[in-house]
Amino acid sequence: MARGVTGAAPSAPRRGPSAAAQHRDIPQATVTRLATYLRVLGVLADEGALIVSSEELANASGVGSAKLRKDLSFLGPNGVRGVGYDVARLRARIESALGLDRGHRVVLVGIGNLGRALAGYGGFDRRGFSMVGLFDRDPACVGSTIGGLTVRDVTELADSCRDLEATIGVIATPDAAAQDVCDQLVGAGLRCILSFSPLALEIPDHVEMRRVDLAMEMQVLSFNMARNTPPDEQRNPQAAAASAAVGASTRNGSVIRP
Amino acid sequence: MARGVTGAAPSAPRRGPSAAAQHRDIPQATVTRLATYLRVLGVLADEGALIVSSEELANASGVGSAKLRKDLSFLGPNGVRGVGYDVARLRARIESALGLDRGHRVVLVGIGNLGRALAGYGGFDRRGFSMVGLFDRDPACVGSTIGGLTVRDVTELADSCRDLEATIGVIATPDAAAQDVCDQLVGAGLRCILSFSPLALEIPDHVEMRRVDLAMEMQVLSFNMARNTPPDEQRNPQAAAASAAVGASTRNGSVIRP
DNA sequence: GTCTGTGAAGGGCTTCACAGCT
């Protein structure tokens, strides 16, 4: 039986059968953070930074510096002692480790409110993903153009995935259609699926799935607030003001520039 | 200094100063899964199920049965040995534990593509959240109506949050505005923020934040695929077919019905 | 002196196996 949910709290003990790639030994938790570091490094690079220390990068990423160094150490030696990390070099190293240097091609199924938002979101290209196909079942939607792509009928999905050489499928359909679409994506040979349906979809072991469930995020938020707010309900507006004054930590500090 | 990122891999060791609530002792990982169980229980209830066993609920949620029982045990005794769990009762118990029985009121800032999708998403009401305010900076957008709510100018944000008695703020603005909006939400007294900006926003300790970063989800997906696909690239379409035949596990099984 | 890389200690979560109730 296939496990369906990976979601936000993955505990996949599953390992590939062969031990070829170095990837194998990177902890799941570290992988998630590597993606964060990559994003922050992008901001630093845009600002013209050349070298960054573990402390600075850690602060900007919201983690401790020791944890950051440990995380990076899984990729091998990346920095220079007494100096710091070369921004461009580290960035390339992480991209390579995450497999982003091959350029993923994304197909999106379900062009409702959310699908339209995803199709129009420009942030993907900047981070190594290109949207290559849009699909929907509604004839009123098929044929329309979003972000330079024409929406196709979902019946063409499997064939198109192969033609487009897609590597990632995104499911943004209503819940009732999610499993069916998922099966088609899997049948077409995709091994990466990102689902916005709250349902736990059935997938074979060789397919990787992540789920984004917005209502669930809010529920966890709700609990954590309750946990941090014992009945003695302290109003403390000046803590907010103090923190607000700090500003984005990527903008100050002693980052080396050209 | 405040840590900004909680995100998908939270490790917040932070604890409330007083130890009043029972909440305190529930592991973070368990909280995340409780939200999943709650969703599955909702589906079961809709189907008319009265009693469910740990094994069935676990399968439908994508976790092991032992883990599920352990998770539920943090809420105290909830089932009947030799029988199973009362669906309605367990559902109410989890809702109460997550603090969802008080009805959260949500304000959304940033009515772009994503914001519009969120505003129009019907799934929130069904799960105990009601959208009570929409805000944007663009005069062309302010005044329009989405899902029965009129978009207000973001300058009214702080005052409106208080008037509307909002408890959760959602940030769906462009990155450049995110920190500013965040500060305003915090200043208005909100203690729960859900951000769709990839930036690590600065918040004071008493505020709980979760971040949803779509590009990051895809990056993690990309890596996990690479990890599970050693160079010997095995095509295995029949695994897909086998799994597809299983169907949603909430639909079969020996769930007790009226 | 500064900052990275890392063994070792510690904590939290998962898994196992079974005691206990119906």
Next chain:
DNA sequence: AGCTGTGAAGCCCTTCACAGAC
């Protein structure tokens, strides 16, 4: 007989502290 609740073992991850390179 069946299923829940739970101590205990084991594992993974985080944190600490320092050796090592510059």
